[in-house]
Structures are given as C-alpha cells and as structure tokens.
Amino acid sequence: MKKINLGGVTTPLGFQSSAICTDIKGNNSAKKDFGLLVSDVPATVSATFTKNRVKAAPVIYDMNLLSEKDEFFGIVINSGNANACTGNQGLKNTETICQAFENKLQLDNKSLLMASTGVIGVQLPVDKMLNYVDEIVDELDDTDNNLAEAILTTDTVVKKSAYLVETGNGAFVVGGIAKGAGMIAPDMATMLAFITTDALVDKNIQDEVLRLAVEDSFNSITVDGDMSTNDSVFLFSNGMSGISVNHSKNLELFKEALKAVCLDLAKMIVKDGEGATKFVSINIKNAKNYEDAKKCAFKIANSPLCKTMFFGSDPNWGRLMATIGSAMIEFEENKVDIFFDDLKYVENGLLISDDLEDKAYEIMKKDSFVITIDLKAGNANKTVYTCDLSYDYVKINADYRT
Template identity: 60%
Template sequence: MNIIKNAGVCAPLGFSSAATAADIKGNGSDKLDYGVLVSMVPCEVAAVFTKNNVKAAPLIFAKERLTSENKIFGILVNSGNANACTGKEGLKNCRILAEEGEKVLKLDSNSLLISSTGVIGEQLPVNKMKKHLRELPELLTGYDEEFAKCILTTDTRTKRLAVLVETENGAYVIGGVAKGSGMIAPDMATMLSFITTDAMISEENLKNCLNSAVDESFNSITVDGDMSTNDSVFIFANGLSGININTEKHLREFQESLNYLCRELAKEIVKDGEGATKFVTIRVKNAFSKDEAKRCGMKIANSPLVKTMFFGEDPNWGRLMACTGASLVTMHEDKVDIYFNNLKYVENGILIDKQLEKEAAEIMSEESFTITVDLNTGNAEAEVYTSDLSYDYVKINADYRT
C-alpha cells in the first residue's frame, strides 16, 4: 500500500467531483457549500449511519434508495443546513434535488444519494440550490480539493487521503474525504465521510469491510461526546480498475488498506476538533474483552474532567482511575497500571512516585501523546482517539448559528 499525495475521492478511476457556492445559510457567503461526487458507471455502495434515533432526511432518503434495486452513480452533498427535524417537507426536498441532479448530470432516475450537514431544524433553500446545482456539470473535474472544502462547517481544514494497493494482477486505488470538528462521539457524530474505490468487490463484501473499518476508526473517536443526526460514511466501488478482490487474500489486503484510510481520516477529525489543542490516544490493554477495552477507553476519552485535564496539562491520574472504574468493565483497582507515553506513572493502582509528576506534565505539554491503561485482567486491547476541551470549544458553540 502506497499513499498518493494530494489526492482523495477522485484518485480512483472514473470518479469526478464539483463544488459551488450556493449561499445555503443565506448570509451572503461565497464559501463553497454544495457539491457532487459521481462515477462514470454505476457503483456498488455501502453506508453506515448514525445510531441517533433522530435521523436527518438525507439519511432516510439514502437508506430508501440503497435498499431498492437502484443503480447508484453518486451523491449530492451540502453544508450549512442539516435538513434534520424537517418532517415530510425535508424528505420531499431530497427527492426534488436528487431528481434535478439526475436531470442535469444526465444520469438514470433514482441514481443519486443525498448528504447534508449544518444547522438542524431549517428547511433547505431548494430553489436556490436547484439553480446552483445546474452549474455543477460544467465544473466536474478529477481534482477533489473543492469537493472536500464544500462539506466543511466548523472545520479549519480539509481532510482527504488516497492509497494505491498493488496486487499480483494489478493495482487499484481507495480514496476518501471527511468532515467533522464538533459533535463527534462513538456511533459517529457531526461527521461525513465519502470513500471511493475502483476495485471490483461484491456488495456484501463491501458492507462487511466498511462496517469493520468504521468500528475501529470513525466509531473510535470523540471530541465532545455528542451524537449528531446526520453522521454518514459512504463507500462507492465502480470496479473500473478491473481488479477483482473477492478472494480471502485480496479482501484481507483491501480491509487493511481501508482500515488505514478510515483511521487516518478519523484522526484528522479529532486533530481538527473544535478548539482542540491536544490529540490524545487512549490505549486500554489486557482487558477481559475487546468490547470492554473500548468501553473503558471511550469512558475516559469522553470525560469532561479528563479532557479539561488534558487542556491544563495536569497529570491528575485520579481522574483516569475514576473513569476506569465508572466504565464498569472487569477490573481490580489494585491491578491497574497507567502510563503517560512510555512513562509508567501508576502501578497496581498506586502512584509510583510524586517526583514523576513533572515528567508526566512535560509529556502532556506535547500536541500529541498516549495514555495507556493496563487493566491486567485479560489479553484484549483497543485504542480510541480524543482531544482536549478548551475555552475555544465553548466560544465556537455558543454562537454556532450566528
């Protein structure tokens, strides 16, 4: 597997994208906020959506289209308006825009999906969006930086990546873009990710691979513990490389490459977390089971007390112990060891030496560091990724709509 520099969803064969400024929020902005990702040929498609019981209209619309025998060519995406909590009109607006997109892009009926992100509870400015949608065919290109920009909300930068996977029969590419900065929690959050590949893969294998990749990437990150209404990860496979990967060996290679791509995009979301100054890996090892390891890690990663401790660069290990116990996993207080990077700070549930505090604080002064909790109750482990909680997070979200 090789990384392709400055590339994303248009790196695989046959994919193109476009973006335009539709002023969806209605504040006179010329920010890119409306785009399309499309394949030359129909794709096998798989998706993972938020587990929130309140699901935005685009998710309901996409699920309907993916459970029918439709040939899917691509997806329309907007930022600035989530089209969530918008009732029947919101779903109707998805259909109107998809139909208009299929018309102007000269695609089959029922072949476009919809994805949205932004403010909840407001109807889409459909007439304005239809007008700007007609600009997209002329803007289609094999370069995806503008598409990556049009999906951003409070993000400070684009997030995209592509990898080349070589096999004995030839090579194929996997590319991806993502957005996300706040409302990031397990079972996804205000994040969208679009992944493409030109590998030939069955729908069932594609679904299985995506579910596995999402579990250890997008569902292993947290910024603020809030779950959104619009979280979606889509993967489109058009097979244009001609490389059939529906064998055990090739699927294993594909899974490893997809895992890597999703994990790196997920890490970028955490690093770009709203107001974040720290990127922290929480590693829980020697747990009774993988599920328990992840549950313990997420309990620590989501704790406001722990996250403010990261921001203050204070090695208050008691908060880590308290969260470990509060996760209700199999553990014994007198067996727990805690490390700051490679510095063993706590052994058998007791601080080793107060003189180590300065060294631990120096580790926490770095932009990235790892906290390891060794439960010593089994042999399972998991990693999750989190950020600190700063003053700027409050400022950003206090006036989000304005």
C-alpha cells in the same frame, strides 16, 4: 500499499466532483457549500449511518434507496443546512434536488444519493439550490479540493486521504474525504465521509469490510460525546481498475487500504476538534472483554474532567482512576498500571513516585500523546482517539448559529 500525496475521493479511476458557493445558509458567505460526486459507471455502494433516533431527511432517503438497490452513480452533498427535523417536506426537498441532478446528468430516477450537514431544523433553500445544478454538473472534473472544502462546517482544515495498492495483476486505489470537528461521538461519530475505490468488490464483502473499518476508525473517535442526526460514511466501488478484491490475497490488501483511509480521516477529525489543542490516544489493555475495553476507553475519552486535564497538561492520575471506576467494568483497583507514552506512572493502583510528575507533565504538553491503562483483567484491547476540551470549544458552539 503506498500513500498518495494529496490524494482524495477522485483519485481512483472514474470519479469526478465539483462544488461551488450557493450561500445555502443565507449569511452572504463566500464559502463553497454545494457539490456533487459522481462515478463514470454505476458504483456499488455500502454505507453506515448514525444510530441517533432522530435522523436527517437525506439519511432516511438514502437508507430507503439502499434497501432497494446496490448501485448508484454518485451523491449530492451540501453543508450549511442539515435538513434534519424538517418532516415530510425535508424528504421531498431531498428527492427534488436529487432528481434535478439526475435529469441534468441524464440518469434514471433514484440514481443519486444525498448527504447534508449544518444547522438542524431549517428547510433547505431548494429554489436557490436548483439554480446551481447546471453549473455544478458543468464543472465536474477529477480534482476534489472544492468538494472537500464544501463539506466543511466548523472544520478548519480539509480532510482527505488515498492509497495505491499493487497486486499481482495490477493496481487499485482507495481514496476519501471527510468533514467533522464537533458533535463527534461513536456510532457514526457531526461527521460525513465519502470513500471511493476503483476496485471490483462484491456487495456483501464490501458491506462487511466497511463495517469493520468503521469500527476501528470513525466509531473509535470522540470530540465531545455528542451524536449527530446526519452522520454517514459511504463507500463507492466502480470496478474501473479491473482488479477484483473478492479473493483472499487481494481482499486482505483492500481491507488494509480501506482501514488506512478511514483511520487517516478519523484522526484528522479529532485533530481538528472544535477548540482542540491536543490529540490523545486512550489505549486500554488487558480488559476482561472487548466491550469492557471499549466502555472504559470512551469513558475516559468523553470525560470533561479528563479532557480539561489534557488541556492543562495535568498528570492527574486520580481522575483517570475515578473515571475507570465509573465505567462500571470488571477490574481490580490494585492491579491497574497507567502510562503516559512510555512513562510508567502508576503501578498496581499506586503512584510510583512524585518525582515522575515533571516528566509526565512534559509528555502531556506535547500536541499528541498516548495514555495507556493496563487493567490486567483479561486480554482484550481497545484504542480510542480523542482531544482536549479548551475554552474555544464553548465559544465556537455558543456562537454556532449566531
């Protein structure tokens, strides 16, 4: 498996995209905000969606279509407006926009999906958006920078990744783009991700492989603990490489590549967290079971006290101990070890030495570090990725609409 420099969602064979500025938000912005991803041939689609009980219109629309059929030609995408909390009109607007692109591309109805991100509670400016359908379709090509930019909201950088996988009978590619910086929490951490492959994948296999990849990537990150109404991950496979990954050896290679793309994109989201200055891995070892490990990791990763401690580079291990205890999992306080990177700071629930504080402080000053908690309660492990909580997070979200 080889990472492709500057690779993304159109790197696999047969995928094209485009995006332009349509000022969806109505603030005279020059930012690209409306685009399209299409496959030259029908692609098998798997997806995971937010578990939020309040779901955006495009999420409802897509879930309904995916319950009816497996193959689609692509997806319409916009930023600047989430089309969430918009009632039946929001669903009608989603369908109207998709049908306009389907007509332009000479596709059957229900051949395209849709994803949106942005402000909640505002109807899409459908009439304005429909004026740009022809231009978006006419500008389709096999580069994805415009689309990768168009999906961003409070993000500061484009997020894309792709891998080439060599097999005994040829090669296939897995690539993707994502957006997300705030409202990031487990269970479809506001984030969107679009992943493509030119491998040939059975639908049932694809569904399961995506679920596993998402669990260890997008569902293992948190910026602020808030779950969005629009979170979605889509996987399109069009089989144009001619390489089947449905048997054991190629399937393992496909799993590895998909997980690598998902994890790359997920980590980019955390590193671009709103106001973030630190990327922090929370590594829970030897919990009684996986659920305890996950609960403990997220309790630390979402704790405002712990996140401000990361921001201040303060090795306040007492905060960590208190947070572990508040996770309400099974462990014994007098068995816990805590590490900052490879520095063992706490052993059996007690600080090893005051002399270690300066070393721990230097570790926490870095842009990226790992906190390992060894609970010694079992053999289950879980790693969660998070960031610090800075002054800028409050500023960004206080001014989000204004």
